[in-house]
Amino acid sequence: MTVDVEDYYHVSAFEKQFxxxxxxxxxxxxxxxxxxxxxxxxxxxxxxxxxILGAVGEQYPQLLKDIHNRGHEVASHGYAHKRATTQTREEFRLDVLRSKDHLENTIGAEVIGYRAPSFSIDESNEWAFEVLKELGFKYTSSTYPVKHDLYGTPHWPRFKYERPEGIIEIPVPTLKLGGKQVPIGGGGYFRLYPTFLAHKLVDKYLEQEQQPYSFYFHPWEIDPEQPRVTDAPFKSKFRHYLNLSKMKGRLSTLLDRYHWSTMKDVYQIK
Known part of the structure; x- marks a missing residue:
């Protein structure tokens, strides 16, 4: 179970509005x-x-401590939610370093996991894995093997693997159906699919692949009362606001249906 801790105005879909x-x-x-x-x-x-986004961590240090003290894993989402594909190598390094240092100093423990904003590591910036290894991360979950207008590495591995740079990458889960890789890892797709279908896809993945399953979403997805961004493109608004009022109930059912733990424990990251 993974949560990308960012606010509604941090999302890439609204980067031109804020x-x-x-x-x-x-x-x-x-x-x-x-x-x-x-x-x-x-x-x-x-x-x-x-x-956790570094900008959020700096603003709410007690939240970081409480996440850690309640037994969850604290990992990095970078600092400013700037897609890695839009940064130079040095800009990326400084962004991630600022986040990692603050998280570790606040909770008093090592941070070994990283996720790029909008899954923004692909063929154009594989050097990002080298930077993450240099900064002391042991794993990332920064790729989604699907075709999408903002991200996607459809020809890359679908399951946990060790990169040539010496770091573990754990892609967001997909299910092969009819020769296509269907996104089943959470986020907007989970809000789009009917609940019974979302569960059926996860069940089929677990049976068919015999691999661990991971789910991702954001805190703003359980918040139907959040401010509305009226001047964003229709597609962005549709994706962002779809079924927000139903998300917490669906999430509660999902938590009951399966056993959940941290990335480092489920994928045995040492």
């Missing part, structure tokens, strides 16, 4: 939503990995 200068002036929702998730996880006996 700048870094806007962030401090906007209604803040991530702290409340994340605590709501922590309480839900506690009630279900669920442990997970929280890929």
């Amino acid at each position: 700048t870094r200068d806007d962030w401090a002036t906007l209604p803040q929702r991530v702290e409340k939503n994340t605590y709501e998730l922590l309480d839900l996880f506690d009630s279900k006996g669920c442990k997970g990995t929280f890929f």
